[in-house]
């Protein structure tokens with residue numbers, strides 16, 4: 001098979017999964033496109049004599065192949081058939097890389113502070129690899145973490161979420177934003193344990209996966225300051241009021257609220273970074289659409305509103321998203337679409353103004 005002009009040697013399958021002899025999922029192309037562009041942006045900001053890149057769970061090697069030309073590539077996987085695919089791919093694509101067949105935790109832990117980019121793209125959660133990623137991350141590095149256990153921090157398995165992430169999730173229209181914020185919190189706290197600070201730069205949710213990408217710096221004081229961004233999210237099931245803070249009663253109708261967390265209460269992407277990522281991405285890549293949305297919503301903190309859900313709780317007809325956006329913009333509020341759902345908007349306007357914009 002091919003992806004963006006690179007040859008990949010894997011059996012063609014209907015449903016790639018854990019049992020694939022060598023895993024390759026073409027539906028993760030957007031994830032790889034955005035990760036490639038994010039690396040380009042980060043790469044331009046760092047001046048080091050050698051830039052070391054780790055694809056710690058490489059499967060066919062496609063991620064690492066796509067990062068070629070940006071540094072010294074290290075590809076690792078435990079599966080001997082993956083190693084064969086990687087070696088064939090390197091030869092056919094004329095790429096040089098170091099290849100190893102180790103457990104990702106061993107591979108990363110043996111390379112303390114060595115890597116400037118670490119890509120962790122496992123089956124399920126990234127949590128089993130966080131400690132070794134923090135050890136292996138250089139004091140100026142970039143880290144990309146994929147998780148496919150979305151149902152857990154999105155509230156379908158509360159106990160598992162408590163066990164795996166130490167957080168209470170929330171199962172409602174906001175569940176994927178809650179999940180993404182739990183993932184970022186987990187990454188941040190883990191790096192903080194190693195006196196490293198993780199700053200989310202571009203983080204998103206798409207279909208069955210969530211991707212968290214951010215910059216790592218070795219700074220205790222920065223990590224201490226950033227601790228402010230760990231907190232809670234309150235949500236009123238009656239009127240859909242929400243706040244990135246732990247409260248007892250709804251600030252709009254006074255009803256009892258549901259609280260999720262601890263989670264990340266800061267921005268989920270950095271708009272300066274997402275705009276640079278967009279500049280790197282060719283105009284005809286579909287994956288641009290996700291980054292355009294991330295770019296437009298990056299500066300707005302309040303969790304998004306699903307206009308269809310708002311319509312059913314207020315008894316109003318679901319208005320056109322663009323009309324609500326225009327109305328709130330005219331009133332001077334920051335407002336945008338959101339990558340979480342095509343029926344959503346993100347705005348810092350108070351709930352009463354969102355409702356009045358829907359009525360208007």
Ligand SMILES: C[S@@+](CC[C@H](N)C(=O)[O-])C[C@H]1O[C@@H](n2cnc3c(N)ncnc32)[C@H](O)[C@@H]1O
Pocket residue numbers: 023024025028032056057058059060061062063076077078079082102103104105121122123
């Ligand atoms: C989801 S796939 C990686 C997909 C790949 N990054 C891509 O973009 O196509 C996960 C890979 O991790 C490998 N793997 C599973 N457990 C591992 C471990 N403990 N250490 C290293 N590799 C592991 C599997 O063999 C599989 O190839």
